[in-house]
Amino acid sequence: MSVYTGSLDSAGGKGHTKKVVLGLMENHLNCGHSIFMDNFYVIVDLAKELLRKKIYCIGMLRGNRKGNPKQIINAKLQKGQSLAKYQNGLLVRKWRDKRDVLYLSTEFKNNLIEYENRRGDKITKLLPILKHNEFMSGVDRKDQMMAYYPCERKTLRWYKKLGIHLFQLILVNSHYLYNKHCGQKMTHKKKKCRVCTQKKLRKDTIYECGTCPEKSGLCLNECFIIYHREKDLL
Numbered sequence: 001m002s003v004y005t006g007s008l009d010s011a012g013g014k015g016h017t018k019k020v021v022l023g024l025m026e027n028h029l030n031c032g033h034s035i036f037m038d039n040f041y042v043i044v045d046l047a048k049e050l051l052r053k054k055i056y057c058i059g060m061l062r063g064n065r066k067g068n069p070k071q072i073i074n075a076k077l078q079k080g081q082s083l084a085k086y087q088n089g090l091l092v093r094k095w096r097d098k099r100d101v102l103y104l105s106t107e108f109k110n111n112l113i114e115y116e117n118r119r120g121d122k123i124t125k126l127l128p129i130l131k132h133n134e135f136m137s138g139v140d141r142k143d144q145m146m147a148y149y150p151c152e153r154k155t156l157r158w159y160k161k162l163g164i165h166l167f168q169l170i171l172v173n174s175h176y177l178y179n180k181h182c183g184q185k186m187t188h189k190k191k192k193c194r195v196c197t198q199k200k201l202r203k204d205t206i207y208e209c210g211t212c213p214e215k216s217g218l219c220l221n222e223c224f225i226i227y228h229r230e231k232d233l234l
Contacts, residue, residue: 003162017041022049029053034107036135044068044092047106051089056107058132061092063102068092073102082126084110095126103128142172191217195226 002023004011011019021041025033034056042059044067050057063073069085069092077083077096084093093110095101105128114124146168152161179185189206194216196203208215209224218224 005158017043018046018049021046025050025053025055029055032056034058036132038136038139042104044090044104047090047104048088051106058105058107058128059103060132061102061104063100086110091128093126093128095129101129103132107131142169145172145175191215193217193219193223195219195223 002011002020004020011023017040021035021037025035030053032054035050035058037057037059039060039062042057042061043065044061047057061068072083072085072092072094075083075094077094077100079096079098082093082095084091089106091105091110093103093105095103108128108131111127112124113127113130114122115130117123151164151168155161175186190204191206191208193201193203193205196219203219205217205219207220207224208217209227216227218227
């Protein structure tokens with residue numbers, strides 16, 4: 001792991017994204033590895049340099065990146081249409097699905113593959129996109145789960161924010177491993193809040209009173225206090 005500390009960092013300044021990727025892959029060059037990247041790091045020049053060092057890469061490409069082929073970026077496509085440019089082992093393709101999908105690949109051919117989704121429907125997709133989704137879905141899922149309960153706060157001490165973020169990553173990974181290897185999923189069952197229901201408000205909560213025999217669902221703080229105060233008066 002490499003912590004980026006700002007513009008004065010060795011990876012800072014012009015060409016930041018390129019420096020980060022090459023720095024992380026420093027000990028793995030010329031080994032024929034494949035890397036799947038977030039669109040923040042996908043640049044045509046970087047892909048060319050990685051290919052020269054025998055590293056293959058795949059990723060979604062932002063339309064405003066320097067070095068993008070203009071004839072691909074500016075093309076207006078109908079649903080199902082695609083346009084590609086292939087040069088010296090590097091493929092840039094634009095494909096129109098529900099929206100424009102722009103990607104870069106130096107490994108997989110531009111073949112259409114038929115696969116079955118979770119609903120059992122047969123769908124045709126391009127091989128580079130299928131591979132990207134296969135290897136990046138875990139990262140996207142992790143980001144989604146962490147976004148539900150963000151713990152980071154603005155602070156002058158950046159190492160605190162980093163520490164909290166790493167702790168969140170540990171929790172997410174632990175949750176994934178538990179669900180995968182323990183034969184059951186760790187879930188939170190929601191209940192209707194007793195107090196909110198009496199007020200004719202619809203509010204679900206994952207919290208309940210552990211001391212009450214009926215295990216009443218209650219919102220934290222105010223509803224919890226109100227419920228037990230009224231119960232004590234009975």
